[in-house]
Amino acid sequence: MWLQGCSGCHISLLDTGDAIAEVANAANVVYTPISDERKVPKADIVLVEGAVANEENEELLTLVRKNADTVVALGTCACHGGIGGLRNLHRLDQVMTRAFLETPSTADGVVPDEGVPQLNDSVRSVREVIDVDFALPGCPPPADSIARLLAGALEGSLPELPTHNLCEECSRLRQDMLLPQRGFICDEVRAVFELDEVDPELCFLEQGVLCMGPTTQEGCGAKCPTGNMPCRGCMGPTPKAREQGCKLIDSIASILPAGAIMYLEDVVGTGYRFSLPVSICPKPTEKKEGKR
Numbered sequence: 001m002w003l004q005g006c007s008g009c010h011i012s013l014l015d016t017g018d019a020i021a022e023v024a025n026a027a028n029v030v031y032t033p034i035s036d037e038r039k040v041p042k043a044d045i046v047l048v049e050g051a052v053a054n055e056e057n058e059e060l061l062t063l064v065r066k067n068a069d070t071v072v073a074l075g076t077c078a079c080h081g082g083i084g085g086l087r088n089l090h091r092l093d094q095v096m097t098r099a100f101l102e103t104p105s106t107a108d109g110v111v112p113d114e115g116v117p118q119l120n121d122s123v124r125s126v127r128e129v130i131d132v133d134f135a136l137p138g139c140p141p142p143a144d145s146i147a148r149l150l151a152g153a154l155e156g157s158l159p160e161l162p163t164h165n166l167c168e169e170c171s172r173l174r175q176d177m178l179l180p181q182r183g184f185i186c187d188e189v190r191a192v193f194e195l196d197e198v199d200p201e202l203c204f205l206e207q208g209v210l211c212m213g214p215t216t217q218e219g220c221g222a223k224c225p226t227g228n229m230p231c232r233g234c235m236g237p238t239p240k241a242r243e244q245g246c247k248l249i250d251s252i253a254s255i256l257p258a259g260a261i262m263y264l265e266d267v268v269g270t271g272y273r274f275s276l277p278v279s280i281c282p283k284p285t286e287k288k289e290g291k292r
């Protein structure tokens with residue numbers, strides 16, 4: 001099932017190679033987002049990609065929960081709201097005006113109000129709307145994790161998910177940050193391109209570069225630090241720390257001058273890029289009603 005998502009999770013599903021072939025042989029695939037069938041049939045298991053952003057998403061998801069024995073939230077949009085959830089920073093009328101009237105490429109724009117599903121006031125993760133049986137985050141989830149999920153599903157069981165943060169599976173050295181000391185380990189927060197040279201062995205935080213590893217769920221094999229770039233948090237928060245942005249500040253406050261981050265980094269776009277809808281930050285309607 002495809003809700004508000006970019007279809008990247010579907011591409012990762014296709015990347016599972018042999019695993020998807022085994023599913024095709026062993027299972028009866030009764031529905032896909034590109035099939036002509038528009039009804040949501042009964043199914044043993046449904047994988048849902050994307051967040052809930054409009055009334056049609058919500059309707060389809062309710063039918064999925066009713067008709068499926070097992071529902072899997074596939075990908076960070078489904079699990080935590082994802083990048084599209086950043087629209088929760090703004091009211092719906094602001095979003096519509098910006099998207100349909102104000103963008104530089106728009107001429108004589110019109111805000112659509114008929115014939116298309118109406119956007120909800122805010123974006124919600126799948127898990128905020130229905131109970132799910134399994135949540136596999138990642139933007140997109142790694143193909144080998146999806147393969148394990150499919151193999152388990154064919155055997156009638158779902159795999160265990162890792163629960164630690166990304167630093168657990170990152171091989172970069174942490175030295176100074178583990179020693180008790182009064183000062184910061186680095187006086188500045190820098191972007192990767194501001195370093196004369198990136199040390200490929202040393203933890204990014206120890207080089208003064210913000211890395212989301214401490215606040216992000218493991219499971220991708222620390223792809224970005226392995227490729228010499230800091231983690232941006234696409235697996236979303238660990239199960240114990242749903243609040244990814246606050247956890248970021250909490251994790252680095254004694255290591256780097258956290259105040260500098262407020263000036264140098266896009267704090268919301270960094271700390272909440274993938275999980276704003278499930279954070280404690282109020283949604284636009286909640287701000288109006290004074291909730292949270």
Ligand code: SF4
Pocket residue numbers: 004005006007008009010049050074075076077078082083138139140141
């Ligand atoms: S989780 Fe990432 S890859 Fe999957 S639908 Fe959302 S934006 Fe696309």
Ligand code: SF4
Pocket residue numbers: 166167170171172174202203204205211212213214222225230231
């Ligand atoms: S903070 Fe980043 S670079 Fe450092 S150990 Fe964690 S994931 Fe690796």
Ligand code: SF4
Pocket residue numbers: 139166216220221222223224225230231232233234235236
């Ligand atoms: S290292 Fe971070 S940003 Fe990169 S794929 Fe893994 S979780 Fe996503």
